[in-house]
Amino acid sequence: MLIILVLVPGLGLSLLWGLGTYQLLTQWQAEKAQRNLGVAVGNVTVTLLLDLEQERRLTADVQADPGAANRGSLAAQRAVTDRAVRDARTLVHLDTAHGQKGLAAGIADTEQSLDALAEQRKAVDAATSSEQQAFDYYSEALDSLLGLLTALTHSSNGDTAALSQSLVDLFSAMDMIGREDALLARGWRTAHLTTEARDGLIDAIGTQEYLLQSRVAPFLTGEESSTYRALTTSKAWQNKKAVEEQLVAAGAGSASDRQEFARTRADWRTSVDKVQPQLLRIVAIRADSDTRVAADSVRHLRTLLIGLGVAGLLALALVVATSWRLTVVLRRRILGLREEAQELQTRLPDVVARLERSEDVDVDAEIRLLEPTPDELGELGRALNLASRSAVSTAVRQAQQHRGFERLLQRIARRTQILIGLQLKKLDELENKHEDPEVLEGLFDLDHLTARLRRYEENLVILGGGLPQRRWRRPVRLLDVLRAAQGEVQDYRRIEVEVEDEPWVAERAVGPLVHIIAELMENAAAFSRPPTPVEVRAARVSRGVAVEIEDRGLGMVPAQYAAANALMESPPQLDVLTHAEDVRFGLYVVARLSKGLDLQVELRPSAFGGTRVIVLLPESLVVGRPAEVPRPAVRPAQADVRPTGPRPHPPQAQAGGGSPAAADGKLPVRSRGHAMAHVTAAPSRERGDAYGSTGVQPLPQRVRQASLAAELRVPADEAGHGGQETRGTDGPPSRSGAVVGAFQRESRRARKADSALRPGLDGLPEVGSATREDRE
Known part of the structure; x- marks a missing residue:
């Protein structure tokens, strides 16, 4: 059997080496493919993104002012955009099997949006497309390109993914500036913006500020950070922000607002033309960093793959040789330790069982110590002893x-x-x-x-x-047991007791039964709203006497009923310290006492919505009526006024004003x-003469x-x-x-x-x- 010491470690190490090498190889191939796709797709996508943004602004200029100069600029830009579109259509032929997640879907969405570009241009030239329709088309096409860039960020390399995400956020901020430019182009000529254009302008300004301040600036480092800081502190950037604030504050409804709107055109154009190149510089720096990090990661994985492959082979050979050598030496000693451990394994459960039965255990007598040796197996033996x-x-x-x-x-x-x-x-x-x-x-x-x-x-x-x-x-009557339990309950007036026949309880069960019934009555009264009654009924059944305690409280959920009944069937060896915050100590008491008397206690939902508890007394605890106990003689003068046992109080005695007299006129x-x-x-529900034979109350x-x-x-x-x-x-x-x-x-x-x-x-x-x- 010790041959397993050679085969199992060697086979296990071989599997681990093969699995690790395969994972490294797969990761290296994936990152290499993702890096190549990122460079190829990213360059084409960024070029098309910038060209479409420029075409969107010039289209808005033509729709606002269809002059020859504007149309010429638009035609030139369309030609540039067409070259970028032709390059983007080649992306559909790329192999994206090892590429980023969602890259294929992003390329398909971009291809679909570009299919409608020619039709949209015709509608703009024929003046059949409104300014808002043209704006929406170009914005959706740019969103598809941004989605494609976002797919490129889903890289298996975390550092590359973080850098790429900041780059996409920077492109999104530039897109917001382009949207502002396109929306403002509608109103430069008329010095007025529609409500729809004004709302879009405000949304673009807010989104741009959020992206730059919260998603881009915190993640810029080195040259990127310094370039961004120079940009945001430049005069052009400040002018751009001032123009945006003026446009947001101006209502563009009065003549003064129109004049203010017209004056901001030159400032806006100058500021934006200076800001965009600086933003593109930040984009270039971040893109270079992203590419460099991806290339470094690929090289690192390749080096790690080669190194671990060679080291794994050497370690596998060493493990197999060493295991085979030690197998012969350790065979006899391992068999001896196994025999000692098996003997200890059979002895410890017996010790624990005796402790659970509250028996005294001598530790030194119960533990058989292993003989230690001065080597590693000896250390193992000493550890087992300890x-x-x-x-x-x-x-x-x-x-x-x-x-x-x-x-x-x-x-x-x-x-x-x-x-x-x-x-x-x-x-x-x-x-x-x-x-x-x-x-x-x-x-x-x-x-x-x-x-x-x-x-x-x-x-x-x-x-x-x-x-x-x-x-x-x-023995004691069950009715008297129930009344004694009732007397130990705080809200005893709400408890109604009804007993059929006249069962008697064996003397050894009277005390525990009174305690059990009192706890259940207390629980029923405590968890039901006054003055609702708590009904206690007792009657003989086929297996003894059943006592039912039913309240009209809130009850419990089925899981709580199941837990309580499980507790009644097998009460645990309760450690009070572990249940110090449990308010249901009464259930533990009931469970212990009922287990000692062999009572059956079950909790069920009540038809009134509360809880119904059934206590079944076995036949061994139910006895017959004992012989009557001799009672002292009573004077004739007292026979009509002294009770012969506990009896209900007559209604006349509870009324105020006056007191009933005996038949002979004496008190x-x-x-x-x-x-x-x-x-x-x-008061019980037993019938009979409660006031003696004279009828005097x-x-x-x-x-x-x-x-x-x-x-x-x-x-x-x-x-x-x-x-x-x-x-x-x-x-x-x-x-x-x-x-x-x-x-x-x-x-x-x-x-x-x-x-x-x-x-x-x-x-x-x-x-x-x-x-x-x-x-x-």
Whole structure:
């Protein structure tokens, strides 16, 4: 196989040498042909260009003043032009295969324009062609010649192309002066220009100034620049510019304007006759420079072609001989290095895979170093050793940094959660201590904000690779899970919850599911305009329970839906630092939690224009209804006023002015933590008797953690460690002072009676009054 070391370099070098020689040969032939064509075509074209410009001016003189002198000058010029035309017609026989791009088309256009020259002359002599028609024909013929000169600038040599382009711009500027001369010839006799001629004159003056100042002067060097500077500072040039300014400023309508126009004729003719030879001198200098540069480039390419051809042959022979010599010497050593490299190739992917699984890797133990030797192959072995060690060390270091950052993030979040738990506990104490509705309203808002803040801190724990600490010890109704999630959303009043049947969720999935649903609800409420609702529906399906969250916002484009669903199917190992500016942290949290529970989350477009999210709970997370939890006895006097669980707030309790009374005429009793239950338990679509068997509508009551099922509630006197309560108010209560005072007195009386019953109910959860210990 090592024979390839001889054949491949020799064959490759041969191909490169042949390709390089062919390219140089082709380039040399092309530049040589382009140089020859440039000289042949350029000389003929420039001669015809100058002759046609002179004939255009004399034709305008004859049309303006058909005197014998003018006709004689025109006839003499036509004879000169005919000789230039005959020379130009020979260009069609030139071989332009290796010439400039567009050269053949330029020659064809010039030939076509010259075919109409005889007919145009007859029309001028018969006075059947107007001044403007003659002017347009000659201008178009000159434009075709300028196009032919422009085609000559398309050379493969960049220096030649740049010089040629400046030369064409100089010819274009001279053509503009010729146009001015032809247009002014119409009005010298009448001392008046038509509007059309005046507009053409102004355009020609502006184009000439632009070409000379922006396209020609910046690229002139040496003698060209000094000649141009002498031209522009000469008295003739200044007189020409003064005449142009006078002609542009004069309206040529009044008698004074006509007199001024007539006086400028002599100045114009004298200035132009002096300026044109100097412009032609600049043209000659630039043309010589162009020709010289093209010739130098051709000679350089020929020398380079010969030198590289000989050097390439010598290098090819040397490479073949050296490769054959080294093949025998290196055969054994190369085979040894190949075996070592193959072994290293199989070991490195395994190391990387172990790092991805968060396993500890010892760099020294994993890398097998190659034995170095004091020659070039030894250097290669040492380089392989360094590369292997660097790759593994870098991977290990990055993995350690990533895990360290995750631990730091979790530690900070856990400490913050402790403070949030203490804050929630303090809020519970303040809520139990104060009975002022306004104070309670503020405390409820703080409690709601704190619950949301706890969820955000749990987001940091999840993104850092951890799991939420909140745990449930019993299954929970799906409706209560959805309400608990609703309580952790800022704009919870817009969320409508509807659950078919009565599915229950396994205890291990309650905490993560509450977090997932809360994130999706928050996202739906945040990206839909208030007061549009966010509909949450849950029902059993063939593979478990499906929860649908649908908003009426702007939605996303199909690509965004595809990206989000791909994220839900395979959440990445998120590096928070790389997504610091991503506002969709909630989607990463949902993806991680749903992956751990084997939930299926899918985002789809909604019929309302927003987004519809479907969360599918598998059968393994859906359980049957557990046995009823024993509940404490309730005094007969309280049976018609204390709720047995979270219930909607009756409409009468929200109206201002007056308060409903119980059937026995007494105010409803408020036990600890039962004020304003309608705020925490959002109205559901479940049907049933919401006010007990008596039919009496109680005053609004607050039930602590009313969105949770009875199984989640524990005695109120147990210590709490942070929780899931969600409280808020729909607005300040509108009740009179007497009613509030009566409510407080009866509440205190009920608490005393309730405390008398508590010793016999130790260890049983109180309905509607639970601490957070059961969920953490």
